[in-house]
Amino acid sequence: MILLRKILFPFAVLYGFIIAIRNFLYDKEILTSYAFDLPIIAVGNLSVGGTGKTPQIEYLIRMLSKNYTLATLSRGYKRKSEGFILANSTSTVEILGDEPFQFYSKFKNIQVAVDANRKNGIEQLLLQSQKPQIILLDDAYQHRKVKAGFYILLTSFGDLYSDDFMLPTGNLRESRSGAKRANIIIVTKCPHTLSSVSKNDIRTKLNLSVNQELYFTFIAYDNFVLGENRKINVNDIQESSKLLVAGIAKPEPFFDYLQRTNDVCLSFPDHHDFSENDILDIKKKSINRIVITTEKDYVRLQGKLTAEQLFYLPIKSQFLEEEHNFRKKILNYVGTSSRNR
Template identity: 70%
Template sequence: MNLLRKLLFPFAILYGTIISIRNFLFDAGVLKSYSFDLPVIVVGNLSVGGTGKTPQIEYLIRLLSDKYKIATLSRGYKRQSAGFVLAQAGTNAKILGDEPFQFFQKFPSIQVAVDADRKNGIEQLLSLPEKPEVILLDDAFQHRKVKAGLYILLTSYGDLYSDDFMLPTGNLRESRSGAKRADVIIVTKCPFNLSLDEQKKINKTLKVTPNQELYFTFIAYEEFIYGEKRKINVNEIQVAAKVLVAGIAKPEPFFAYLQDTNDVCLSFPDHHNFTDKDILEIKNVAQNNIIITTEKDYVRLKGSLPGEQLFYLPIQSSFVSGSENFDKTILDYVGKSTTNNKLY
């Protein structure tokens, strides 16, 4: 923790107090939460950025989209639009935001929408001729105006919410006690061989309650990088000269997975909107070498860098163990909700 963050400690106490009062008012029913007659699943976190919400949402899409009509609803961070927007032909990352646009490109069978007001966003989705049967709310754990049916809380291995503090001294959006609202807690970005002893230790550290399920996931990288017209096996480019570009919260694992001795790594802020100056810098550094970026950055860089040079490396969320139990929890919740409730 740097000196400035320590000096801002009184503001963290004030901010924490305000958020706690807000949560109390929602819990007491003074501030109203709205429920909807279809399965609504929230994926979120207590801290700002970097817990792996996007691959977790994609995991749920893959699990559910063959059986149900799925819609994702995000805020659309840093998008150049306002209000409710439903992705359609001609929509781009500037209109939707990078992560929703990534969903739109990868999963053409689902509906992708953005709205900072999640209640309004759900109402707009349910007013469409093709109504969704399941809505996945991305990064909405603190959006108490909507009462979801299932809450999935993510926290990063090595950066657990139990070891953090409120903004601006720490990175928490709300106090650790907010974790009690979660039905499922997932520790993300773990070592793939995380031991049972360490899993038990983390369970105790997080103070997981008997009515909560705890899982551990790791980031699995695909075997290929993908460009506009071709794909290349990662093994083939491991020792090739290349430039690695990332505008994500914690790019170190991405760099470490691909980097060779003479490679150049260019790091930008999370959700960075690449300027003409940035593009020129990347071109000058890369020359004729390939450029590899994250999937999230690719949707913003595509068209600005030469298509024959630009590639991205997809990732997926994989469970250390217990994926069958997790899938069952999700499928049971969605199945019972769609059977017992009359959809709008």
């Protein structure tokens, strides 16, 4: 695979050139970006998957939905539907996609919408009888047709965009210079004990602009795994035989947190749509075991395995430090933007 990526280097250069021209046309306003008269926060990354975008969106939902009417707008990756859809009680994971369905299942006080055309999605949300006061754009950093008021860029510790290269040789969707559009850059999935020296090294590598702020977060795992009818303390199942199932971009930390000697791990591609054969394989390997999966995979597996056997491990994004400053920055943007409406 590494050799193939090196062979495809000319295509990476060509792809980077095309994306650079596109960004130049938007920067010079030759191509039109549409702005809207309400606070819009875009959360995304330069690379393909695995940066912890979903827990960061959920952090913002928890932070903002208590005081504002909030909507999330996603593309709905791999959903079996088209166009604009506003989640309701009849929505399924197939209609919305796994991440939007997860948002809808967990946060009943917000609006959850999907539309590949973010401009149309925002316009449709603003036509609703209950208009959102804030919109969170999920994975829309490269969606330049809409101009968000605030951009949060995520990059994973140990896989920084500054060390990466354009697709297909690397994993970047656009050049590293695209980071300059971000108001805030968050290095996600950091070790809990990240030193000040390491933080300064990362800051130097990322080469932030003077108006950008840098934060460091880690993934906090819950003390319980949750099922449809009950929850179990993680300590109580440490030595139990388990089947761990993950269909996410980088499942290693999930496996490392739970895996013990007698456990079996099954890894699938990100956003995997579990087939009948997959389910049969899971059932076969889970005899006399409970099945623990990620929250994103749980919404796809629910109903395909027995409720007594299937559990998921909740996660949250937490700041290593300066969380107060991050929250203040977001609330200042929302407050200023709302007052200017």
